[in-house]
Ligand SMILES: Nc1ncnc2c1ncn2[C@@H]1O[C@H](COP(=O)(O)OP(=O)(O)O)[C@@H](O)[C@H]1O
């Protein structure tokens with residue numbers, strides 16, 4: 487991979503963003519999916535893990551103003567607006583589930599639409615930056631997005647979101663449906679974006695790989711946080727290993743390693 491570039495992912499702005507969510511509830515009409523959620527996305531990469539239907543997409547929709555929310559959402563200490571366009575203006579961008587590109591438009595046109603609020607000269611500069619960040623996309627600039635592979639389309643979706651120069655980037659299951667190598671590449675991109683100064687909040691089902699690139703993690707089940715902590719501790723915790731990573735027994739004794747109990751308790755502490 488060619489990531490050793492001079493100014494990778496520099497669109498995020500100088501100040502690293504901090505999102506703080508408390509007492510968040512959201513759902514669809516009378517059907518409440520999320521109940522009283524408390525979580526934070528600090529500078530770096532935070533991942534929210536959870537099985538299908540746990541409420542991961544609902545969480546990102548609520549944070550992006552696509553569905554109504556209750557509770558407190560502070561973005562750098564100030565209440566996040568409720569309307570999507572105002573949320574985008576404060577520096578929050580969402581890469582939605584399933585990418586939602588314009589398949590009949592070229593890569594460049596998709597990027598232009600991502601930056602349509604930006605003055606023309608600046609938009610051109612950002613497209614150039616996107617092509618520096620995603621060299622694969624420069625080669626495909628004139629290809630129709632709908633004819634690209636899943637991984638390439640996911641890259642276009644991330645690059646399009648970066649056209650807003652977000653300070654907080656939210657990614658909805660970027661690895662979904664991708665081949666293992668592409669999963670690695672997309673998660674590495676998320677990591678690079680975080681390292682370059684854009685706070686990243688990612689939801690994922692790929693527990694092992696997501697925890698390997700994240701700084702902190704939460705586990706969401708049936709609309710509630712059931713575990714949280716630094717990614718390394720969470721990966722070793724019993725709750726994650728038993729529920730998501732398969733067998734956990736010591737092959738010699740058939741018992742669960744005692745150290746797990748310790749790491750589980752540590753990981754369960756909300757940081
Ligand atoms: N548009 C919708 N209307 C009603 N219920 C929905 C809608 N979208 C999702 N749900 C329900 O909300 C719950 C959480 O869904 P979702 O947030 O998509 O989960 P995840 O992204 O973790 O797979 C599920 O029970 C799902 O059926």
Ligand SMILES: [Mg+2]
Nearest residue numbers: 542543544583
């Ligand atoms: Mg989802």
